[in-house]
Amino acid sequence: MAKLFRAVIMGPPGSGKGTISERIAQRFGLTRLSSGDFIRENIAANTDAGVLAKTYIERGLLVPDHVMTRLLLPRLEEMTRHSWLMDGFPRTLAQAEALNSTCDLDLVISLNIPYETLKERLSDRWIHPASGRVYNMGFNPPHVQGRDDISGEPLIQHDDDKPEALVARLRHYKDVAKPIIDLYKSKGILHTFSGTETDRIWPYINSLLSTKIPMEGTHRTQRPCTRGY
Ligand SMILES: Nc1nc2c(ncn2[C@@H]2O[C@H](COP(=O)(O)OP(=O)(O)OP(=O)(O)O)[C@@H](O)[C@H]2O)c(=O)[nH]1
Numbered sequence: 001m002a003k004l005f006r007a008v009i010m011g012p013p014g015s016g017k018g019t020i021s022e023r024i025a026q027r028f029g030l031t032r033l034s035s036g037d038f039i040r041e042n043i044a045a046n047t048d049a050g051v052l053a054k055t056y057i058e059r060g061l062l063v064p065d066h067v068m069t070r071l072l073l074p075r076l077e078e079m080t081r082h083s084w085l086m087d088g089f090p091r092t093l094a095q096a097e098a099l100n101s102t103c104d105l106d107l108v109i110s111l112n113i114p115y116e117t118l119k120e121r122l123s124d125r126w127i128h129p130a131s132g133r134v135y136n137m138g139f140n141p142p143h144v145q146g147r148d149d150i151s152g153e154p155l156i157q158h159d160d161d162k163p164e165a166l167v168a169r170l171r172h173y174k175d176v177a178k179p180i181i182d183l184y185k186s187k188g189i190l191h192t193f194s195g196t197e198t199d200r201i202w203p204y205i206n207s208l209l210s211t212k213i214p215m216e217g218t219h220r221t222q223r224p225c226t227r228g229y
């Protein structure tokens, strides 16, 4: 039985969190949790939190901490018996502190990608809303242009991927990410990866996780994610 492993991947919009999280989940069998997808599910389901979140996302702003925390922490409490990788949360120091009071993390991956690369990637990003599958006309295009490979349904582009929204999101990300990065650096669990191509960054992340994620067969210790907020 393997020891539980909990990690977070951080990075600016378009840095490859979703792409790399998917590879990590497949390679290491972790459950992938995406806060962005979770918010979009709530928006699609017209929940109170979803309706409120939409008003912020449309302006390229972050959803308020108390909304994000209330959305995500009960979800993590259901995961006490699973190893997971969280993408897109925490996004602020308050969210990081709320998470710390609930679960202790083993590792944080921080992606450091240049602005021009982010802008280029997001302008070419197409998404299948129902599944969250992500494509890129330059990096991983769909078999049929504009269509999801699995369902054949139409692909869309997110409004907040447009260059004018990206500038606001990027400035916001830098302001709010710094104290979180400092926090995890002080805890000795931060690992930063820089570059412009996921395929060149991936081998380093893969080898780091191979040394950190206990293999199946060792004792599974249940670490509670208690309601600390
Ligand atoms: N050209 C290129 N595109 C990439 C690379 N890695 C990822 N992408 C694409 O760039 C876009 C952004 O990647 P994501 O994995 O969605 O990035 P993210 O950090 O999850 O983005 P947000 O969800 O907006 O925070 C997607 O269309 C990816 O397919 C790469 O190395 N080169």
Ligand SMILES: Nc1ccn([C@@H]2O[C@H](COP(=O)(O)OP(=O)(O)O)[C@@H](O)[C@H]2O)c(=O)n1
Binding pocket: 012, 013, 014, 035, 036, 037, 039, 056, 057, 060, 061, 062, 063, 064, 068, 087, 088, 089, 090, 091, 160, 169
């Ligand atoms: N912790 C979080 C996560 C996402 N969000 C919002 O949800 C949107 C979509 O999240 P995402 O992770 O799919 O996209 P990126 O912002 O990473 O490009 C973000 O642009 C934010 O507006 C948030 O406000 N707080």
